[in-house]
Amino acid sequence: MALERKKVYIALLIAVAVVFLVPLASQSPDGLERVAIDKGFSDQAKEAGSQAPLAGYMFPGLDNSAFGQIAAGLIGVLVIVALFGVWERITRACRLQGQGKGGPQERKF
Amino acid sequence: MHIPDGLLNIPTQVGTSAVTVGALYYSLRRTGQSLQDRQIPLLGVTAAFVFAAQLINFPVFGGTSGHLIGGTLSAVILGPWAAVITMSTVIVIQALLFQDGGITALGANLLNMAVITPLIGYYLHRAGAAVSGRKWWRTAALFVASMVSVMASAAAASVELALSGTIPLKVVLLPMLGWHVLIGAGEGIITTIILGYLLQVRSDLVQGGVK
Numbered sequence: 001m002a003l004e005r006k007k008v009y010i011a012l013l014i015a016v017a018v019v020f021l022v023p024l025a026s027q028s029p030d031g032l033e034r035v036a037i038d039k040g041f042s043d044q045a046k047e048a049g050s051q052a053p054l055a056g057y058m059f060p061g062l063d064n065s066a067f068g069q070i071a072a073g074l075i076g077v078l079v080i081v082a083l084f085g086v087w088e089r090i091t092r093a094c095r096l097q098g099q100g101k102g103g104p105q106e107r108k109f
Numbered sequence: 110m111h112i113p114d115g116l117l118n119i120p121t122q123v124g125t126s127a128v129t130v131g132a133l134y135y136s137l138r139r140t141g142q143s144l145q146d147r148q149i150p151l152l153g154v155t156a157a158f159v160f161a162a163q164l165i166n167f168p169v170f171g172g173t174s175g176h177l178i179g180g181t182l183s184a185v186i187l188g189p190w191a192a193v194i195t196m197s198t199v200i201v202i203q204a205l206l207f208q209d210g211g212i213t214a215l216g217a218n219l220l221n222m223a224v225i226t227p228l229i230g231y232y233l234h235r236a237g238a239a240v241s242g243r244k245w246w247r248t249a250a251l252f253v254a255s256m257v258s259v260m261a262s263a264a265a266a267s268v269e270l271a272l273s274g275t276i277p278l279k280v281v282l283l284p285m286l287g288w289h290v291l292i293g294a295g296e297g298i299i300t301t302i303i304l305g306y307l308l309q310v311r312s313d314l315v316q317g318g319v320k
Contacts (some may be wrong), residue, residue: 003151003314011154018161026166026174031288032110032266034173038284041276045211046115052208057164072207073164077157079202084153091146 012081019073022057023066110178110266110289111203111218114211118273125269126216132224133197139190148191151314155183156195160202167295175292178262180226181234181255182300186307186315189231196223217269221262230258251304252297259293260286 003011029037036042053060054072062068117125159179166174179199183192200223203209210218237250263285271278308315 003148003154005150008150008154012157015154015157015161018158019164022164025164025176026168028166028168028172028174030110030166030174030176031169031263031285031292032112034288035281035284036116039276039280041116041270044115044275045113047113047208052204052206054206055208057207057209069164073161076160076164076202076206079206080157080160080198081153083198084149084156088146088149088153091144091149095146 012077015077016074019077020070022069022073110221110262111200111210112214112221112266112269114213116211116273116275117214117217117269118275121269121273122213122216124272125220129197129216129219129224132193132220136190136193136197140188140194143188144191152187152191152195155186155192156198159183159196160199162299163199163203169288169291169295173288173291175288175295177296177299178222178226178259179300180222180262181230181251181258181296182303184227184231185234185251185300185304189227192227192231193224196227199223217266221265221269225265226258226262229261230254233257248301248305252301255297255300256290256293259296260289263289 033042036045054075057069057072057076058064059068059071059075062071159177159182162177162179164176166176168174178196180192180196183195186192187195197219200210200219201215204212204215204218231254233254234251237254238247240246240250264282267278267282267285270276270281304315
């Protein structure tokens, strides 16, 4: 199930394109929020003591603008891509090291 | 369906976190045995897509919205254990960076959305696809599996809220399931469209797809 580099970039472009739809997303409460409102336990929900950097999927300073939402979403995509990128590098480095010692996983790119 | 801080008591936070840690440990071991580094980009783009798709709330009915969870979608593409990892990444990033879902509720949110949805969705879809290989049947199985995975997640959230003494189960369960039938139908539609397309163009990428 390996994916060629070019296809990876195409798939990422699709994810980025989806982020640009966020200004069109519904602002209504979701299923859990709806039940919490209807059944009267929504006011028990607490805000965390400290604000997350992009709380509410909004880039700070770009209040409630479509641009702020898109910027926050893009950062999220970027962070996830970076995490998996690091994981890939580490796994590859481990494998190559294993190969050097005559490890079992021989693979050519 | 991200549970915020303040709705779960400490025993529920600890209990759900313990189950989640166990599930994550097992998932990492399982994927560690079979995963090659060349496959990690596929995990990354799946996680990135699921994160993006979760931003897009669609209206369901009566001023309520829902969004794709993506557990079944991820599990059918990546296999159930790799999907637990990608879904967990998404849920953790949402809590830490975007304050979507409480930090104290992170264990529960991971259990509901990153563990339950991929496992239920994957195995239901596989069971359905084993019955018949017809295309319409497989599509229906995928739709039902996606929908039920969302409902199972909603049921789990209801149980956690009830165990915490926030709201009695008999009050919360039916409305939660009711709303998530509708949201789950949305999940089913999105999942079947995306996987239908992916199976057509790149069936080799789809691990859990019964060919």
